[in-house]
Amino acid sequence: MGDDNKQGSSALEKRHRRRSLRLNQEENQTSALNTDEVQSRPRRRHLSSERSDMNNQEHTNRQISRRRTKGSIMHDEVTTQLPTEQAFMPQYLGSDNHINIGKDEWRLLKRKLKRPALVSLLNELVEKNNIDVPYRMTSKEQAWDDFQALKALDAGSLLHVNYNHARMSYQHPISLLTIDVDNTGSRATDPYFQAIRFTCKGSRVGSATDSWNDQESRRAVFNHILDQDTPFIDRHVIRKALGTRRYIAAQYRPAVAKAIFHYFKPKSVIDMSLGWGDRLLGFEASPYPKRFVGIDPDNRVIQAGNLMHKQLKQRSKKVELYNAQAESFKYEILEEKADLLYFCPPPFHDERYTDEESQAYKRYKTENAFIDHFLVKAVVNAWHMLEEGGVLVLDMGDLRGSKRSEPIRFVDSAIDAIVHKCQFARYIGTIGARINDRTVDGQLGARIDPIWIISKGTPSITEQALFGRFTSK
Known part of the structure; x- marks a missing residue:
């Protein structure tokens, strides 16, 4: 009888253990996965040693916040992030606390879940783990290395004499000078400006930040990622899809700015x-200009620019940044003149940086x-x-923005008006910023976006490549 009681007690304990195990398994299920799927899927296990606990805590403490609020600049801050063991479905998160599902797991999920359920699962991962916008991951150390590479770049090697073909025809002739494509330095501004850039809206679509938070x-x-049938999903894949479905403003290549400074050698x-x-970064990396004045109506970029200048520690460089509108800025407050005016106006209505009334698209409704x-x-x-002898570098694209079918020549009319209204202004030619588009069959040379050069009086540059005439028609 005693043995029977022991056997009964042992069997009961086994049933309790099995029941407890089953309940624990059921608690791990989600609305997107059924019980069998969770049981059949291999799960990543975490070491239970003290070293693992210390590593997890260290990993948590080192997480860098990419989240920012409107009207503030982007700082490195330690986030209060869920420890790995408390995260929702941590097996689908990478070390950067973003969605990271490898090929095998992604293939398994796509096979077992219908599309609506899989999309809901991905959305749930974002919501429950408070996953931020999929910014390009650039640490301060990586940004510094990229800046050093830009400083070391021989900007003169990017300049060539070529037959240039603009994507559109213009009345003003195109010169023979070309700047090659070079992305060196493009990551160096990320810790300061990337989050602000992601808040920029297009004329017809919302910003990347707004879209991600909706x-x-x-x-x-x-759904776009699933349409593309990507073999895995991570931060890079999501950012690329976000840029396809929504608007992410393009950067200006710092190497182009450095090449401009190399060519004209302004002080x-x-x-x-x-x-x-x-362009501020190109200035910081160039040996030629020693003083930089920047103007912008968006105070966020003024703060970010001041922070970047401070942390780049270029002691010989003087930077003055002003939160103002270019057309009404009081230049009397500046102590000295400049050898080069650099103007890259936004395309008409195509980019909307903020909703503030100081923005040009808010104040000027017609072309x-x-x-x-x-x-x-x-x-x-x-x-x-x-x-006197200085130049205006006018890099304005086509300015028509989304209305590209209209025959109106914004650029030509703008150049004509500037030459007419500015004393001693003289249109002298273009520098072609090379683009990745191929030339039309049978054309020799490069496809370019023209950067328009207008001098004040006789320019200090007399190189024939800049003055050479090559019509784009």
Whole structure:
């Protein structure tokens, strides 16, 4: 009888243990996966040793926040992140606390779940783990290394004489000078400007940040990834899909700015539209200009630019940044003139940096108003600050933005107005920023976006490549 009781007690304990195990397994199930799927899927296990606990805590403490609020610049901050053991479905998270599902697991999920369930699972991962916008991961150390590479770059080697073909035809002739494509330095501004850049809206779509923070927009991004049948999913794949479905503003290549400074060798530069800090970075990396004045109506980029300048520690460089509108800035406060005016105005209505009334698209509703009262007025306002023999570097693309089917020549009319209204202004040619587009069959040379050069009086540059005439028609 005693043995029977012991056997009964042992059997009961086994049943309790089995029941407890089954309950624990059921608690690990999600709305997207059924019980059999969870039981059949291999799970990553975490070491239970004290070393593992210490590593997990160290990993948590080292997480760098990429989250920012509107109106503030991006700082490195330690986040209060869920420890790995508390995260929702941690097997689908990478060390960067972002979705990271490898080939085998991604293939298994796509086979076992229907598309709506899989998209819901991905959305749930974002919501429950508080996953931030899929920024390009660039640490301060990586940014510093990229800046050092930009400093070491021989900008003169990027300049060539070539037959240039603009993507569109212009009345003003295209010169023979070309700047090659080079992305050196493009990551160096990430810790300071990337989060701000992701808040930029397009004329027809919302910003990448707004889209990521909206469930339905995120669903569209995840559905796009499934349409592309990618073999895995991670931060890079998601960012690429986000840029395809929503608007991510492009950067200005810092190497182009450095090449411009190398060619003209100015002592002082005024950037009339600071933007994402890429021309400021080109200035920091160039041995030629020693003074940089930047103007922008978005105070976030002014703060970010000041922080970047401080942390790059270029002691011989003087930087002055002003939160103002280019067409009404009071240049009288500046102590000296500049040898080079750099102006990269936004395309008409195509990029919307903030919703503030200080933005050009808010104040100038028509093409003519944008040209006359913003672009040309801004140049006229700054012209007296340009030294005799100095140049205006006008990099403005086509300016038509999304209305590319219209035959209106924004660029030609803007150049004509500047030359007419600015004393001693003279259009002298272009520098072609090479793009990745191939030339049309039978064409020799390079496909370029023209950077327009207007001098004040007789320019200090007399190289034939800049003055050579090559029509783009």
